[in-house]
Amino acid sequence: MFALLYPATSLLITSILSWSGLRAWRAESRLLKWGGAGLAALLSTITAIVSVMLIVGLLKAHSRSAPTAVMKVEGSPEQIRRGQEITDSFCSACHTKTGTLTGGVDIGEHFPVNVGSFVSSNLTHLGSWTDGDIFSAIRNGVDRDGHWLIVMTITNASRLSDEDTRSVIAYLRSLPPSGQPTPNPPDRISALGLLMLGAGMLPMGKPVSTAVITAPAKSPTAKYGEYIISWQDCRECHGKDLTGGVPGQLPPLGPDLHFVKEWKFEEFLTAMRTGVDPNGHEIGKQMPWQVVGRMSNDDLRALYEYLAHLPNA
Secondary structure: OHHHHHHHHHHHHHHHHHHHHHHHHOOOOHHHHHHHHHHHHHHHHHHHHHHHHHHHHHHHHOOOOOOOOOOOOOOOHHHHHHHHHHHHHHHHHHHOOOOOOOOOOEHHHHOOOOOEEEEOOOOOOOOOOOHHHHHHHHHHOEOOOOOEOHHHHHOOHHHOOHHHHHHHHHHHHHOOOOOOOOOOOOEEEOHHHHHHHHOOOOOOOOOOOOOOOOOOOOOOOHHHHHHHHHHOOHHHHHOOOOOOOOEOEOOOOOOOHHHHHHOOHHHHHHHHHHOEOOOOOEOOOOOOHHHHOOOOHHHHHHHHHHHHOOOOO
16 A cells, blocks of 8 residues: 555646646746646646556556466375475575564565565464465465565476476474564565556566476476476576577576586586685676575486577577
8 A cells, every 4th residue: 555655646646747837827927837847747747647657556556366276285295305305496586584484584685676575474373374375475466465576477397397386385384483473575676667667668577377387307307307497497598599688588697507518517506505716716606506405406407408408599
């Protein structure tokens, strides 16, 4: 509701400027009549356009909806183990700050401009959520109360297979509540963010999907590595073809990953585990190697095999 103040304030300013322009037009002084009315008309036109963009942005911010899945996750030991593998090597990058998956990271602070506050949720306080609620939040970025989880829809969490998503849910269910619950709603978009959203300058996130997603057999192969790449956020920084980020995408701009072809698997493994490449250079802090490096040796091998066999650009 707080976001309603932005377009309301802009409309109020537009009204005041329009009224001022009419008053100036009635003045006897030609300078005041033409100068004042002209300036007021210009400014009121600008604020009117801003108002429209803010209203469009507000509508977009509340337009996302997705059906809630109906399911009950078994929560087997194997599911819990697999769910921990995924959360350790993916979800924890945003959802772990002071405690395991207790959230509290404001991803908005890493954006180049202040488009809002986007605080990662405490995933240990989901007791009132159904398994379907959690599935919908991961797959389509819509929380239990229908709020658009903006950053979730920018990530590739929606590409996790149905079974891996259930495994994540099983692991989250196994965690005891810890830390403070996340404020509701967790995202608070700024006036600039609404304006940019209304102008089409911010991404609307991955489309809502009800499709069944399956994964290939888990193995240290390029085929399974391609699946890992699909849900890890490598392409968000390194480009859709992994040939490097391009201006205009959300930062950071990652380098062309074809250089991995020059590495041996042991060198790749060491780089992901220590943050130091085969040439002795430290990998930049913007690359979440600490999180990616938590994958099992087999999963890292699969990732390596896929990168090492990328077609030449």
